[in-house]
Amino acid sequence: MVSSTGAVGCSVTTSAILLIAAGMARRRSAIRRAIVSPLPMSRVRGTIASNFFRGSGREFSSGDLRCNENYSHATKTSNRTTSQMNHEPLLVGVDAGGTSTRAVLTDPSGRCLGYGVGGRGNPISAGPERAAAGVLDAIRGALEPTGHGLADVSVIVPAMAGMRASGGSDWLMQRLAPAGFGGTLRFESDLLATYFSGAAAPVGYALVSGTGACVIRVQDGRIVDTGDGLGWLLGDRGSGFWIGHAIARAAVQDLDGTGPATALTDRVLAHYELERTDVRTDGRLQELEELIGRLYGHPPIELAGLTPYAFDVEDAVARGILMTAGEQLADTLSAVLDRPGPVVVGGSVLARSGPVRDAFVARLGADGDGLDLRPVSDGAVGAAVLAVRAAGGIPDDAVLARLTDTVSAFR
Structure with a gap:
């Protein structure tokens, strides 16, 4: 009896072990499916995972094993922001x-x-x-x-x-x-x-003084008044083009003898790869004849490329050009000025300190009280x-x- 009872007990115990092992195998299989399948993944991860998949702009198939890798990568990458996932x-x-x-x-x-x-x-x-x-x-x-x-x-x-x-x-x-x-x-x-x-203020101004020049008054987020912006032929007073044009005129007048001598002349000649000579044709210097040909041979707007020379050269002619540019910009701002407010300044002409800005502020006088100049790069x-x-x-x-x-x- 003892032997028989022991055999039966061993058989029952073996069956129980087999049932337990089968159950464990099914659980392992379920876990594998949860890892590979995107549907259980969404239940485990919740809306974060599904939002990432949709927000990434890519399509994922049910058997795409990269979904876990991409989710992990998203949690480590700053390029995937909360706003994108939501x-x-x-x-x-x-x-x-x-x-x-x-x-x-x-x-x-x-x-x-x-x-x-x-x-x-x-x-x-x-x-x-x-x-x-x-x-x-x-x-x-x-x-x-x-x-x-x-x-x-x-x-x-x-x-x-x-x-x-x-x-x-x-x-x-x-x-x-x-x-x-x-x-x-x-x-x-x-x-x-x-x-x-x-600026984000409801009332303010923007003054652009780059190649061209223009001023606007902004009210309730809209442009309500504009000054200049008329282009190189009719306006753009105080702009990079205007300064470059004044430099070219000063150099030509210096060589022609109709204007004061200025260090700008040598800069302009070098810009166009010309040198001074003593050669004259019909009483006119050879370098002047050549300079005239170069100036008329290029688009007028390229004169703006001469602008930096006025800031580099320290003489009365260069300073006079820059001061006049500042006054021109102030006059344009005054034409649209209605009340104090921020003045956002774009372009390089007025953004830097020096004669242009000094003349600009001086010209505005009391009208400049309460104005807050804010230079921006673009x-x-x-x-x-x-x-x-x-x-x-x-x-x-x-x-x-x-x-x-x-x-x-x-x-």
């Missing part, structure tokens, strides 16, 4: 300039997610095809680190000069749409982008602020400060 809109502001283009990818709170640079982006000066390519290059550069594409972008706001003369938006939308963009495209003035790069931050506004956001001081800080980290 499906907040992606917005792009574009500062489309005549020589280069900058694009800022942001979320509605004003946090820069990416920054890109492209070529010339103004269709008037660069032509539609080249400008569109410059804008797209900048946008793609801003999107690339995030893993997103144009299909994920809700709003694009290009800020540029002369938009009304460019013939509408087709030149750009015809390139954006085939690349996947289906959101809102809204153009804004480059001057408004300059303003919002340095309109990239302001273009992003305008994109936030186009998406329904409020471009306040907090948004401006956040964009300024986060954009600077990408530059």
